[in-house]
């Protein structure tokens with residue numbers, strides 16, 4: 001085969017494979033959706049398959065409950081296009097590509113939309129899914145969840161309770177009841193090293209004391 005033609009065929013195969021992977025959990029679960037609309041868990045997926053958290057969300061987040069609100073222009077100015085797509089349009093970043101799926105530094109992950117500390121690295125674990133995964137948030141009140149019925153599945157969408165930014169989904173498939181699996185997009189997070197976080201907390205305490 002001519003090298004150029006070989007390259008084109010290879011690219012087409014990669015596209016086909018990508019389509020197949022994207023549809024993995026959807027097609028599997030949609031078949032059973034009418035009887036048992038349960039998403040396919042990441043731990044049940046074969047290597048390379050996308051788990052239920054690989055599909056974007058489609059919930060209507062009640063913005064009347066959030067305290068940080070911005071205009072569309074302000075959101076666009078604050079976030080990169082990828083952060084905006086994920087956090088404000090309930091998108092999903094590709095697995096094994098985000099900034100934090102394989103990030104092991106000690107510190108805290110903040111909401112990219114409002115600088116609320118959401119997850120601690122001490123609660124981070126390798127779920128094998130390609131997305132940052134945490135057993136629990138720093139404060140339960142900082143994250144909110146909502147049933148997500150998109151893609152023929154029933155999932156639990158997770159968003160920041162302070163600004164309504166979409167974070168990811170949460171699943172109950174962690175062995176030995178160590179916690180839940182908060183499957184979070186890197187694009188919705190901003191990492192702060194532990195020492196910097198300690199200084200941030202100290203400054204906040206001082207700000208609250210000052211008149």
Ligand SMILES: [Zn+2]
Pocket residue numbers: 111112113114115116160161162163164165
């Ligand atoms: Zn937020």
